[in-house]
Amino acid sequence: MSLVDVEGLSVRYGARTVLSNVSLRIERGEIVTIVGPNGSGKTSMLRAIIGAVKPYRGRVTQGRDVTIGYVPQKLHIDETLPITVSRFLKLPSGATALDIEHALAQAGVPDLVNAQLSQLSGGQFQRVLLARALIKKPDLLLLDEATQGLDQRGSASFYQQIESVRQETGCAVLMISHELHVVMSASDRVICLNGHVCCEGTPAVVASAPEYRALFGTGTGGALALYRHEHDHGHDHTHGHTHDHGDHTHDCSEGSD
Amino acid sequence: MLDDFMVRAALAGAGVAIAAAPLGCFVVWRRMAYFGDATAHAAILGVAMSLAFSMSIFIGSMTVALMMALTVSVLSGRGYAMDTLLGVLAHSALAFGLVAVSFITGVRIDLMAYLFGDILAVTQGDLAVIWAGAAIVVALIGWRWSALLTATLNEDLAYASGIDPKREQLVLTFALAITVAVAIKVVGVLLIAAMLIIPAAAGRPLSRTPEGMAVAAGTIGIFSVIAGLRAAYEFDTPAGPSIVCVAALTFLLTSVFRNVRA
Ligand SMILES: Nc1ncnc2c1ncn2[C@@H]1O[C@H](COP(=O)(O)OP(=O)(O)OP(=O)(O)O)[C@@H](O)[C@H]1O
Ligand SMILES: [Mg+2]
Numbered sequence: 001m002s003l004v005d006v007e008g009l010s011v012r013y014g015a016r017t018v019l020s021n022v023s024l025r026i027e028r029g030e031i032v033t034i035v036g037p038n039g040s041g042k043t044s045m046l047r048a049i050i051g052a053v054k055p056y057r058g059r060v061t062q063g064r065d066v067t068i069g070y071v072p073q074k075l076h077i078d079e080t081l082p083i084t085v086s087r088f089l090k091l092p093s094g095a096t097a098l099d100i101e102h103a104l105a106q107a108g109v110p111d112l113v114n115a116q117l118s119q120l121s122g123g124q125f126q127r128v129l130l131a132r133a134l135i136k137k138p139d140l141l142l143l144d145e146a147t148q149g150l151d152q153r154g155s156a157s158f159y160q161q162i163e164s165v166r167q168e169t170g171c172a173v174l175m176i177s178h179e180l181h182v183v184m185s186a187s188d189r190v191i192c193l194n195g196h197v198c199c200e201g202t203p204a205v206v207a208s209a210p211e212y213r214a215l216f217g218t219g220t221g222g223a224l225a226l227y228r229h230e231h232d233h234g235h236d237h238t239h240g241h242t243h244d245h246g247d248h249t250h251d252c253s254e255g256s257d
Numbered sequence: 258m259l260d261d262f263m264v265r266a267a268l269a270g271a272g273v274a275i276a277a278a279p280l281g282c283f284v285v286w287r288r289m290a291y292f293g294d295a296t297a298h299a300a301i302l303g304v305a306m307s308l309a310f311s312m313s314i315f316i317g318s319m320t321v322a323l324m325m326a327l328t329v330s331v332l333s334g335r336g337y338a339m340d341t342l343l344g345v346l347a348h349s350a351l352a353f354g355l356v357a358v359s360f361i362t363g364v365r366i367d368l369m370a371y372l373f374g375d376i377l378a379v380t381q382g383d384l385a386v387i388w389a390g391a392a393i394v395v396a397l398i399g400w401r402w403s404a405l406l407t408a409t410l411n412e413d414l415a416y417a418s419g420i421d422p423k424r425e426q427l428v429l430t431f432a433l434a435i436t437v438a439v440a441i442k443v444v445g446v447l448l449i450a451a452m453l454i455i456p457a458a459a460g461r462p463l464s465r466t467p468e469g470m471a472v473a474a475g476t477i478g479i480f481s482v483i484a485g486l487r488a489a490y491e492f493d494t495p496a497g498p499s500i501v502c503v504a505a506l507t508f509l510l511t512s513v514f515r516n517v518r519a
Contacts, residue, residue, distance in 0.1 A: 052417075078286055080286055080458075082461065082467065088410075091407050091410070092418050092420060094403075
């Protein structure tokens with residue numbers, strides 16, 4: 001069965017609907033990326049998957065014994081809480097010293113084992129968060145803008161690491177990213193979200209969908225054109241679509257309310 | 258040995274310090290400082306009710322403290338600001354408690370004893386209650402430690418690991434109610450919050466891990482009890498406040514230590 005099965009999900013904060021009727025299914029080993037403008041409900045989507053927000057309608061089903069590794073979009077560590085990186089990596093269920101050393105080395109920050117969490121730089125902290133998400137050997141990695149604050153090399157090696165982890169452990173990845181050119185080359189599937197699913201499918205399909213263009217304009221066309229050139233372009237436009245185009249283009253450009 | 262009132266006082270204080278240490282750390286980390294205050298204030302209403310219905314003061318204050326804590330937990334999810342909520346509940350509970358006490362005729366109670374506690378009057382029975390309460394609190398927090406810590410760091414990280422932060426919050430709330438109920442006779446309502454927060458805050462600069470901070474808080478708490486009692490004996494000062502004074506001085510000292518080290 002699927003790792004996660006989201007059916008007809010709607011999410012509300014108070015009286016405000018931020019996600020409506022979203023369906024999504026993640027299978028073992030695939031890399032799926034969610035793109036969408038600020039405030040389009042991407043983070044809310046991941047939070048619904050982990051159970052931090054209750055669906056207003058629809059449901060979220062996790063496969064049996066699915067371990068989730070989660071990198072949140074923001075995480076504030078209170079100064080009053082003393083905690084070293086290695087203690088953090090052991091939360092909540094423990095990890096061996098060897099695992100920790102390995103995970104930090106993989107994340108490119110081998111020297112931080114005994115550093116205080118609240119004293120890390122933004123990029124270092126992001127790498128530690130990733131190390132923690134990976135240390136449990138998750139079946140599904142949920143990454144909410146996980147490369148924010150990483151330098152160029154860090155970001156590149158981050159995506160390499162994701163790829164190699166996937167090949168090693170077969171884990172699936174559901175990530176949110178604004179780095180469209182990377183998204184387009186690193187994902188199996190792209191979901192374009194704006195309060196609902198605007199369009200989804202392989203990167204090539206999404207990149208050429210009018211709904212996507214309506215949201216991101218043609219400014220990103222360069223990277224996409226390049227991508228389409230390098231990859232096959234024989235895709236059917238309507239692949240992965242469940243609704244008709246005209247409606248969606250309209251909805252998408254309207255914003256998330 | 259337990260015949261000596263000083264020994265009983267020290268043991269009672271140490272029991273409270275041990276329960277308050279890990280709990281106080283969470284209160285500090287979660288910025289719930291006034292939660293302890295509010296729960297403690299509400300306990301006065303519990304004392305009044307216990308006297309009115311002649312049941313044990315422990316049960317009465319425990320019940321009210323628990324109800325208060327649950328009310329806060331529930332309401333805080335409904336869009337009220339936490340400090341406003343705590344202010345309203347704490348002061349109204351205290352006021353209702355004081356009014357309720359005035360209705361009780363025939364029983365003369367020394368309210369001061371519950372506001373400030375009377376550690377030198379602790380009986381062997383009280384000791385048993387305090388240590389049983391402390392054991393329950395430490396066991397409860399020890400059992401939930403990792404989950405509580407994860408939920409304190411970040412609720413979403415907790416959810417992702419299959420931990421329900423709301424349930425962990427309830428565990429904390431429950432432990433807080435027990436601590437208030439057992440400590441009310443010893444240090445009194447006004448000083449419970451001090452025993453929760455000051456040793457934990459004093460332990461912060463000395464620690465690198467959460468566990469380290471809990472141990473430091475416990476050590477500082479026990480030291481404050483012993484040194485405070487000693488000072489009270491020497492200088493003939495009130496015992497409860499003397500204990501808190503020692504804790505406060507320790508806080509000052511460790512804060513300086515942090516600045517020197519940094
Ligand atoms: N806890 C909350 N309470 C109320 N409204 C919220 C809450 N979290 C998010 N929202 C609202 O829900 C909408 C979607 O937010 P969400 O964080 O899911 O967007 P996002 O797609 O992740 O945006 P970004 O790209 O900026 O991270 C926003 O309009 C936001 O204001
Ligand atoms: Mg977001």
